[in-house]
Amino acid sequence: MDLLREDSGYFDLTTFGLGIGEKLGSISFAPKSDTILSGCDEAKKVFQECQLEYTFFQKNGTLVKAGQKIAECKGDAKSLHRAWKTAQNIFEYMSGIATYTHEMVQKAQLINPDITIATTRKNFPGTKELMLKAVMDGGGVAHRLGLFDSVLIFEQHLVFLQNEEELIKNFHKLKKSFIEKKIIVEVESYEQARYFAQLGADVLQCEKMSPAMLSECVGLKKEFGHLLVSATGGINASNIAEFVACGVDAIITSSPYHAKPADIKVIMEQK
């Protein structure tokens, strides 16, 4: 398992040098404050790879109260030390993201219980799987995994189209090519929003708009039956309410990725 290998390498100098590797003990993990738990599947793989006997007391996506044990493992000191920090890092980073996502979801659903909180592809390179699983444990979903799973037109695509005629023709070609996908367009003004709504976009992704302009875009939903509107750009737990209040269907955000890791207490004991 690469995540374990990254930290534990070939051997553990300290445990080896102290001559304690064969002694038996236990390790347990518990959050220092209330936390939405994430990372159990990955931690379990760490414990398995370290050949530890383990028990989980909690499940991904649930609220673990301060001090409640998440999991406990038994084995020799060499294996306990090998698993320790990787498992702790997994729990801390993933639960931090889940907890933050959960907070955004809570705040948003107070205003609109049907709102979707989806996170962008602006994850730390190499962590997409862990970051997205943590988002889902917190009640969010992935906005898009990358270029391969969804259709999203940016300004950076439009620069390659010569004129409106080419835009219209190619937009329809795109829509026809991927009829099983929704066509999402990122827009920065009401005019752009209206233009693409009328061209046939399924979702307008409103980038860094004022609440006023965003509400205006939401207004297009009345006119265009199946149209959905999402908001993106600088949205986090402290300002999400005002965006939700504009009536959007979804919030697209990267902020959970930068959440403060949860603080997980680790207790190791000799048995």
Add this chain to the structure above:
Amino acid sequence: MDLLREDSGYFDLTTFGLGIGEKLGSISFAPKSDTILSGCDEAKKVFQECQLEYTFFQKNGTLVKAGQKIAECKGDAKSLHRAWKTAQNIFEYMSGIATYTHEMVQKAQLINPDITIATTRKNFPGTKELMLKAVMDGGGVAHRLGLFDSVLIFEQHLVFLQNEEELIKNFHKLKKSFIEKKIIVEVESYEQARYFAQLGADVLQCEKMSPAMLSECVGLKKEFGHLLVSATGGINASNIAEFVACGVDAIITSSPYHAKPADIKVIMEQK
């Protein structure tokens, strides 16, 4: 390259569906505010893998002013879009860490120009290489890569030693085993610090101590010739000064890993 693959997958639906893949263009990257740059080596690999023609105008570890171009690439739209977000994420996350590290280093060196800022092994699982390279670009170093490259005794090791006699015997065995390594011990009180200094520790890593207690530990340096003292636990850019002022030789911190990503503007143009 896995980092690229994670985002770009098998193909780019949008670029393909819009039929713009073969059109020629350019992409450039520039920070929106002053930033210590990091990630050039990894971004270069992304550009190479995408078969783009690229030029770098800046180097890792230097201050790039707001709006100054970091790099520019030329190629077809398909390749430009493939490279875009992965390269941007690399620059943003790594430069964010470098910039934050640099800020800590600056603040610390005002007080002690010889201070070392070293970051822990509490990185996001799977990102150790990128996070540590970014730390080095910001003027810090790695505290330890993991279990395999250094010797560090924690409370979690001591629980496996029955009594003082065993501790003393095994400590000396450890020291003898790894004479080419410094023996670092994490301590939480002055008594513990003095105990391990006298036992032969090379570095005392003072965990979550008050400035008063920390200064007291630093005082041990007079008595024990080659002893070094570091501080760790909750140290970040806003409070680093008070720890440095206690006279420690090094600050051990995880806070750069959670730095806000730099904001990198991306301009794509048709050529």
Add this chain to the structure above:
Amino acid sequence: MDLLREDSGYFDLTTFGLGIGEKLGSISFAPKSDTILSGCDEAKKVFQECQLEYTFFQKNGTLVKAGQKIAECKGDAKSLHRAWKTAQNIFEYMSGIATYTHEMVQKAQLINPDITIATTRKNFPGTKELMLKAVMDGGGVAHRLGLFDSVLIFEQHLVFLQNEEELIKNFHKLKKSFIEKKIIVEVESYEQARYFAQLGADVLQCEKMSPAMLSECVGLKKEFGHLLVSATGGINASNIAEFVACGVDAIITSSPYHAKPADIKVIMEQK
């Protein structure tokens, strides 16, 4: 590159034993009959890995006439023999799929120029990327990459729902969770089709229906504004016309995956 390694291993016994490895020569590839070309990107990687000098005369997705050269490489006999069969297999299998897909697209578009031909996730395990790229070169698209990129309800999901009440509640939960995705439901009868159309499905995927029943399902489109209807189950180049004639928006098929490989002639010459 794993595809190359699979065939060429550590060394080439025959070329080594015959002592011809250092002699210079060329290799060229040309189809024996008209072929829609696919595999150029992968073949290029093979040539690069073998350190051959190469020229491509044709592009993916174009019709290459019998005897027209696709590509030519120069290098020593050792490298030419190393690249030979892997490159040939890539061209043959991928172009075979592209050509077959193209044939289905042609036949379908005679009847409905806007029809989509999409291929399933029933690819040979381990070949998804190559098979799907070949499909796209032939004018088709991927129906879904797997479980992670799209929402598709099968009978095998419904067995886990106790009763209609749970079905309705969970269907709406699903729809709310993934508002940026279309909700596709596989149906086997008109009653099922109507039921899910009214429940809010975006696409009805009609499995193994008779033309009469399929046409009836297509009739639901009048009633449900944004509804799309696709046909699947045993559709191939010889019977596609009758399914398209029923008025569906898309054909979902696995048959291109089993296409006969194109026959690519390889000429090797000493220089």
Add this chain to the structure above:
Amino acid sequence: MDLLREDSGYFDLTTFGLGIGEKLGSISFAPKSDTILSGCDEAKKVFQECQLEYTFFQKNGTLVKAGQKIAECKGDAKSLHRAWKTAQNIFEYMSGIATYTHEMVQKAQLINPDITIATTRKNFPGTKELMLKAVMDGGGVAHRLGLFDSVLIFEQHLVFLQNEEELIKNFHKLKKSFIEKKIIVEVESYEQARYFAQLGADVLQCEKMSPAMLSECVGLKKEFGHLLVSATGGINASNIAEFVACGVDAIITSSPYHAKPADIKVIMEQK
């Protein structure tokens, strides 16, 4: 396991969105028509990776009657859906190849019970292991794995030899280098066949010969004690008999690789 990952990715959107992931159930696999089974080892790995409880009722290489269960697994819906399609694809493609190979073997052994059916290295790139294991389950063997495990001289080697003198010298050098290998030469005419038989080839691989010419080559066996003769080029289940009837020792074919996948019924049930 890469084959599983290819289809299942990070998560299963449908099962997650429907909220059925934790429900318990079973999945079973059975062929719709009589099939020579292949793929049990790979399917088992899929089940293990998905942490399913599994039972196999049949073994690789045996005839499974229509409707007979191959295997059954128990677990939660999330894991059952994760394993489903990858395991089904493995069974379908591998059993399709095994069944087709078996058909060729049966037809050939009616005429010559000692005949060998061996498959070429013209497998779909990336599938060599699965395709060859399926061939063996059907009663065939691998002709050669690639360049590294066997010696086979093609016309494409001979073009690098200047004249007959060099050919003779290098042929003997080759034979001497690999005395533990048989020297196989692909020939296209009787004259070539006789030439290489007399030069010391162990096996003549007769490429695309008429039955008359092939029989003539087989005649060389009387003259050259240990000589073996194989036939290759366009041989499949429908024409294999006429080639075997010529008296060859082996049939070299790629046709099982393109066999129609077996049709495997999958039943999922809630428990």
Add this chain to the structure above:
Amino acid sequence: MDLLREDSGYFDLTTFGLGIGEKLGSISFAPKSDTILSGCDEAKKVFQECQLEYTFFQKNGTLVKAGQKIAECKGDAKSLHRAWKTAQNIFEYMSGIATYTHEMVQKAQLINPDITIATTRKNFPGTKELMLKAVMDGGGVAHRLGLFDSVLIFEQHLVFLQNEEELIKNFHKLKKSFIEKKIIVEVESYEQARYFAQLGADVLQCEKMSPAMLSECVGLKKEFGHLLVSATGGINASNIAEFVACGVDAIITSSPYHAKPADIKVIMEQK
């Protein structure tokens, strides 16, 4: 597991062709002469991957007497033959290294019970982990894993420093950068040794010195309190005593990497 795959590949032709694959049997491993055992963890992974039932009777790092069983496995002939040679090679090479290291340690500790035997980074490329684990099982340690875990100045670094002024400045910068590491300098003469001792080196690594010069360097320890001295260059079991006798703290050697593999008898039986 790559080590197993390297030898066993896709299948075992002999066992398959002989039709004995399903028969049950056992395999056991025992050294032909007294051996310090190493490789148990890796052999265990081989047995697990081959799905064998296994028992270990001995532990890494212990002396196994000639004929004593190390381990025994049960399973079918196919799996026993698959595991055989990889497991045997692991035991033979790793135990050979461990035994040789142990011999060096024994000889050295007769003279100085506190001596450290550390092995260099001159391992066979690709074997670092196995070679170093074997060294540790024999009572040695790793000198350095590579460039990333330790600081060691060679002549090859000094050629990049223009003059003494630059050397002094950069040496202090280095020392300040890595205060948690010891600064090791390879020296070839007493003058160089004294120079770097006075500059602040923590360890002098004396390369290919005569006993007389080496003793002189050891003499520097009196003058420089924390200074350690190691010897390197051509040291092996037959000459280690004379180097240890000079009073060094550590011996740095590559010779265990070239140790004769242990001779491990393998007994296979039908059950």
Add this chain to the structure above:
Amino acid sequence: MDLLREDSGYFDLTTFGLGIGEKLGSISFAPKSDTILSGCDEAKKVFQECQLEYTFFQKNGTLVKAGQKIAECKGDAKSLHRAWKTAQNIFEYMSGIATYTHEMVQKAQLINPDITIATTRKNFPGTKELMLKAVMDGGGVAHRLGLFDSVLIFEQHLVFLQNEEELIKNFHKLKKSFIEKKIIVEVESYEQARYFAQLGADVLQCEKMSPAMLSECVGLKKEFGHLLVSATGGINASNIAEFVACGVDAIITSSPYHAKPADIKVIMEQK
């Protein structure tokens, strides 16, 4: 490239700490005594990965005189130091094996110019490719890569056959299954040798026989036309002559794998 990564890791602490990374220089490699060169392809990949400009003056398999340059590279100190030890280790270990193999070949061919020297699958786990390429550069070949490329019957197979009847039946089944392979049998006595010769073995591999017995086995060649005889078990450069003198066709040996690495001088210079 994994071989490089193993030694160079994330970064080079010494070069970084000394601040010399950007300075330009060169590195060159030359053997200290006459050496058969091996490892050029792998070293080239190291140089490429390190982005060094390189020139090779010698080729694999040739005799390089003491002091003659093998290769020279130019680049910055950071890259030169990154490439140094991995390239040197590759040259030293591979050339050591090539040189030793060459010595065995020379000694053997003095007696029988047609003799084959082939090396076993008892390589250090993980090094098969490098060790075998080095053997071939020295004039030897691979005896067998592993279980998958050749047929070789050991005593350990025979224990699974109940009686002679089963042995005869299964031997013929095996021979029939792999007619394109030679059937090799390891034998330990003349009786066994004669038995398997008469049963139809293509090669008798005589394990640890006395010269007398070995000569007797060689005598079987007169009786059995195509039979070949090889000798194995404890054969090395010092005793090879006596085995060759017995008239065998091939020597099977592991001894080159344990050859002393060549001594390659590395010169680094600032430019």
